[in-house]
Amino acid sequence: MTDLDNIENTTDLVKAIVETYDGDSGINFIDVTNLPVREKIMSILDGLAELLFPGYRGKRIVTQANVHSIVSDILDTLRGELAHQVSLALRHECRMKDCPTCDCETMASDITERLLGKIPQIRRILKTDVQAAFDGDPAARSLEEVVISYPYITAIAIHRIAHELYLMEVPLIPRIMSEYAHSMTGIDIHPGAKIGKRFFIDHATGVVVGETAIIGNNVKFYQGVSLVAISIPKDAQTIQGVKRHPTIEDDVTIYAEATILGNVTIGKGAVIGANAWVRRSVPPGVTVMMAVPETRYKHNNANASHKG
Amino acid sequence: MTDLDNIENTTDLVKAIVETYDGDSGINFIDVTNLPVREKIMSILDGLAELLFPGYRGKRIVTQANVHSIVSDILDTLRGELAHQVSLALRHECRMKDCPTCDCETMASDITERLLGKIPQIRRILKTDVQAAFDGDPAARSLEEVVISYPYITAIAIHRIAHELYLMEVPLIPRIMSEYAHSMTGIDIHPGAKIGKRFFIDHATGVVVGETAIIGNNVKFYQGVSLVAISIPKDAQTIQGVKRHPTIEDDVTIYAEATILGNVTIGKGAVIGANAWVRRSVPPGVTVMMAVPETRYKHNNANASHKG
Amino acid sequence: MTDLDNIENTTDLVKAIVETYDGDSGINFIDVTNLPVREKIMSILDGLAELLFPGYRGKRIVTQANVHSIVSDILDTLRGELAHQVSLALRHECRMKDCPTCDCETMASDITERLLGKIPQIRRILKTDVQAAFDGDPAARSLEEVVISYPYITAIAIHRIAHELYLMEVPLIPRIMSEYAHSMTGIDIHPGAKIGKRFFIDHATGVVVGETAIIGNNVKFYQGVSLVAISIPKDAQTIQGVKRHPTIEDDVTIYAEATILGNVTIGKGAVIGANAWVRRSVPPGVTVMMAVPETRYKHNNANASHKG
Numbered sequence: 001m002t003d004l005d006n007i008e009n010t011t012d013l014v015k016a017i018v019e020t021y022d023g024d025s026g027i028n029f030i031d032v033t034n035l036p037v038r039e040k041i042m043s044i045l046d047g048l049a050e051l052l053f054p055g056y057r058g059k060r061i062v063t064q065a066n067v068h069s070i071v072s073d074i075l076d077t078l079r080g081e082l083a084h085q086v087s088l089a090l091r092h093e094c095r096m097k098d099c100p101t102c103d104c105e106t107m108a109s110d111i112t113e114r115l116l117g118k119i120p121q122i123r124r125i126l127k128t129d130v131q132a133a134f135d136g137d138p139a140a141r142s143l144e145e146v147v148i149s150y151p152y153i154t155a156i157a158i159h160r161i162a163h164e165l166y167l168m169e170v171p172l173i174p175r176i177m178s179e180y181a182h183s184m185t186g187i188d189i190h191p192g193a194k195i196g197k198r199f200f201i202d203h204a205t206g207v208v209v210g211e212t213a214i215i216g217n218n219v220k221f222y223q224g225v226s227l228v229a230i231s232i233p234k235d236a237q238t239i240q241g242v243k244r245h246p247t248i249e250d251d252v253t254i255y256a257e258a259t260i261l262g263n264v265t266i267g268k269g270a271v272i273g274a275n276a277w278v279r280r281s282v283p284p285g286v287t288v289m290m291a292v293p294e295t296r297y298k299h300n301n302a303n304a305s306h307k308g
Numbered sequence: 309m310t311d312l313d314n315i316e317n318t319t320d321l322v323k324a325i326v327e328t329y330d331g332d333s334g335i336n337f338i339d340v341t342n343l344p345v346r347e348k349i350m351s352i353l354d355g356l357a358e359l360l361f362p363g364y365r366g367k368r369i370v371t372q373a374n375v376h377s378i379v380s381d382i383l384d385t386l387r388g389e390l391a392h393q394v395s396l397a398l399r400h401e402c403r404m405k406d407c408p409t410c411d412c413e414t415m416a417s418d419i420t421e422r423l424l425g426k427i428p429q430i431r432r433i434l435k436t437d438v439q440a441a442f443d444g445d446p447a448a449r450s451l452e453e454v455v456i457s458y459p460y461i462t463a464i465a466i467h468r469i470a471h472e473l474y475l476m477e478v479p480l481i482p483r484i485m486s487e488y489a490h491s492m493t494g495i496d497i498h499p500g501a502k503i504g505k506r507f508f509i510d511h512a513t514g515v516v517v518g519e520t521a522i523i524g525n526n527v528k529f530y531q532g533v534s535l536v537a538i539s540i541p542k543d544a545q546t547i548q549g550v551k552r553h554p555t556i557e558d559d560v561t562i563y564a565e566a567t568i569l570g571n572v573t574i575g576k577g578a579v580i581g582a583n584a585w586v587r588r589s590v591p592p593g594v595t596v597m598m599a600v601p602e603t604r605y606k607h608n609n610a611n612a613s614h615k616g
Numbered sequence: 617m618t619d620l621d622n623i624e625n626t627t628d629l630v631k632a633i634v635e636t637y638d639g640d641s642g643i644n645f646i647d648v649t650n651l652p653v654r655e656k657i658m659s660i661l662d663g664l665a666e667l668l669f670p671g672y673r674g675k676r677i678v679t680q681a682n683v684h685s686i687v688s689d690i691l692d693t694l695r696g697e698l699a700h701q702v703s704l705a706l707r708h709e710c711r712m713k714d715c716p717t718c719d720c721e722t723m724a725s726d727i728t729e730r731l732l733g734k735i736p737q738i739r740r741i742l743k744t745d746v747q748a749a750f751d752g753d754p755a756a757r758s759l760e761e762v763v764i765s766y767p768y769i770t771a772i773a774i775h776r777i778a779h780e781l782y783l784m785e786v787p788l789i790p791r792i793m794s795e796y797a798h799s800m801t802g803i804d805i806h807p808g809a810k811i812g813k814r815f816f817i818d819h820a821t822g823v824v825v826g827e828t829a830i831i832g833n834n835v836k837f838y839q840g841v842s843l844v845a846i847s848i849p850k851d852a853q854t855i856q857g858v859k860r861h862p863t864i865e866d867d868v869t870i871y872a873e874a875t876i877l878g879n880v881t882i883g884k885g886a887v888i889g890a891n892a893w894v895r896r897s898v899p900p901g902v903t904v905m906m907a908v909p910e911t912r913y914k915h916n917n918a919n920a921s922h923k924g
């Protein structure tokens with residue numbers, strides 16, 4: 001390296017780097033002109049958050065007098081930006097799949113209108129999530145505190161948006177949204193997961209909810225709960241779309257770090273204890289506790305020890 | 309939806325969205341003119357970090373010659389911004405509680421002066437935390453590395469500030485601060501928790517420390533340690549303020565993923581093993597280990613298996 | 617406090633704060649003119665990401681026609697910025713160690729050229745990581761989705777860069793990089809860890825990989841896996857550099873929340889079950905499962921209970 005002068009070095013290095021770009025897709029995006037832009041998706045989520053929780057950031061003061069025009073302005077901005085990102089995602093997939101006949105622009109517009117049309121409904125369900133968080137957390141002081149400060153609320157709001165786009169089969173964008181929430185909150189909910197009303201995750205960090213999981217109404221999780229699939233070698237033809245994650249019925253509570261594995265059903269009103277490891281369905285109204293392992297006590301500066 | 313032309317659609321949608329804002333507080337903030345602004349709280353924390361760790365970001369070079377004027381400048385800026393945010397939080401609460409008689413501005417000024425007056429004391433205790441991190445982590449190369457790079461230091465610095473505001477009964481802001489730290493670091497410490505000197509959390513992610521937890525001096529945690537309450541239906545009148553989380557006395561070490569549940573006491577010098585699940589008080593000087601579950605070994609390509 | 621008027625108060629407070637800066641290094645950086653700047657390190661990582669995954673953010677469109685000039689431009693910018701930050705880190709360490717003879721500028725330039733020269737090789741190995749993520753996650757729809765959205769890819773790309781700087785014994789910067797990745801992704805990989813090809817961490821949050829860990833090729837982890845050292849009192853002379861974390865051979869799978877402790881070896885093709893707690897070496901081809909603790913079932917509204 002010291003034999004080369006700087007310019008030759010740079011030229012060689014550029015060449016060596018560019019050579020590694022050849023002949024692979026996925027890890028480089030050369031001549032890929034239609035790719036959603038992560039930063040734009042994030043700013044679209046910001047705009048949607050303003051519609052879902054008007055005024056909560058204190059950025060602008062929303063009053064009865066100006067609320068219609070503020071909502072209208074945000075909608076106008078979002079409509080254009082979201083339709084553009086969706087059309088990029090659709091065109092990118094078309095190009096991959098050699099499907100030049102579909103009209104990506106029109107499809108993107110339709111999808112955008114359908115998502116925006118869902119906002120009142122998403123808001124109604126988010127209200128129940130906020131109330132569940134307030135009711136379920138003795139440390140919560142007010143609904144405002146929940147909305148402004150809880151990472152969980154960010155995660156569930158993003159999930160409820162991403163899930164709608166997932167249902168409309170938009171490529172790339174739902175997962176960009178959910179992994180953005182994952183990065184911010186430590187909560188990893190796949191956009192495919194179907195989640196009912198009044199959902200709450202206390203402390204939140206480390207929760208995993210898989211793609212085909214179904215969660216009923218009035219369910220409460222604690223940190224580190226995982227709804228995961230039994231690991232099997234990937235075979236896209238057979239696995240994708242197959243129900244491989246748990247179904248959690250209404251009124252279930254799952255304590256910290258419990259893992260529910262595979263396509264099992266946790267029945268209505270069941271309670272799953274902390275650290276439980278559940279691979280079979282649980283009937284409604286049943287509590288499942290792991291036997292606490294034997295505990296050993298030992299005085300640190302003595303030979304004596306006893307089990308208890 | 310395709311029946312409607314765009315303008316009518318927008319008008320209807322605006323109306324539908326705004327209708328969902330009616331008649332609920334907490335999830336919208338219409339006509340709420342006094343709400344702390346999350347982004348401002350974050351920039352106040354940045355300013356406080358400059359006072360607590362002068363020069364550590366390399367943003368400006370602090371010398372013996374300019375240090376007084378730099379500190380003075382930062383204090384001037386912080387004083388105004390913090391007093392304003394605190395006054396918003398107080399006025400918001402007053403308005404909620406129909407308490408028009410108290411003088412929020414004066415109270416906010418007093419609180420701000422009291423917090424700024426605590427900086428020397430907070431710095432002294434943070435020094436002990438940094439030293440504990442360096443002493444407790446064989447991978448730490450220097451105190452500088454700890455201060456500049458460890459998310460734990462961000463979390464504990466924010467906690468020690470948020471805790472002071474919590475003690476002064478400032479609404480909203482302490483939790484905004486602690487959940488901001490939670491998002492950045494994966495460490496969820498409620499601002500109410502009382503934490504002694506020389507505290508360190510190695511690897512940090514997934515730690516939960518509840519509102520009424522008390523932690524003594526010279527305590528070390530590993531990742532995923534939880535000091536939590538036994539879950540009970542929320543009843544704000546009876547639960548809030550009641551001691552429902554553990555007390556950890558001086559010189560205790562708690563290994564990864566251990567959970568301490570309820571208002572129990574872990575005595576001075578005790579050691580709690582990884583994954584332990586502790587629901588009873590532990591006397592001073594005692595080590596608590598969970599019996600490691602029986603391990604089964606199986607050769608992957610053979611029928612033979614044995615237990616060990 | 618109310619006795620003092622504001623100006624006197626400020627003067628006193630400035631004095632009280634500045635007094636706490638005296639006589640300690642590490643927690644303040646007064647008269648420290650050579651400290652790497654965290655924000656600059658983050659922007660250098662952004663530039664490196666553009667080289668590693670050209671066009672993936674959609675920020676600029678990379679084509680066969682412009683790719684050479686784009687790569688060349690990014691390299692030019694990075695070369696200057698990185699050399700400057702490395703020289704700050706080296707000079708800071710020199711100053712600490714009273715070693716004025718070495719030529720930090722030249723060393724920084726050399727280190728920078730060596731790192732940039734490694735980009736083709738880092739790219740080749742990251743391709744195998746992306747492929748492993750796609751192959752290993754049934755929910756992955758495309759390589760693009762993996763690159764654009766998975767926090768894991770951010771973490772492993774940053775690790776592979778930080779590890780090269782670690783090998784070149786650059787102070788401070790490798791850990792700043794890895795803890796930045798830790799904050800963003802919940803994955804805590806020390807820059808010292810040696811990681812082979814085709815590595816993947818599914819769900820990712822809460823993973824810890826210690827400084828002297830060695831991971832072979834084609835290894836898969838799930839969330840919460842920890843490769844940690846047995847805790848011993850720090851003694852920099854004897855512990856630093858000693859191999860104190862596990863070695864994981866090729867083709868090993870480690871399921872969620874398993875902990876591997878100390879300098880043990882998990883043999884080629886072994887499988888470690890979820891929540892396992894492994895303190896001894898495991899031969900090649902062996903599956904280690906923890907016996908699932910006894911599970912107790914209880915009907916919530918009945919006295920009857922049974923064990924199963």
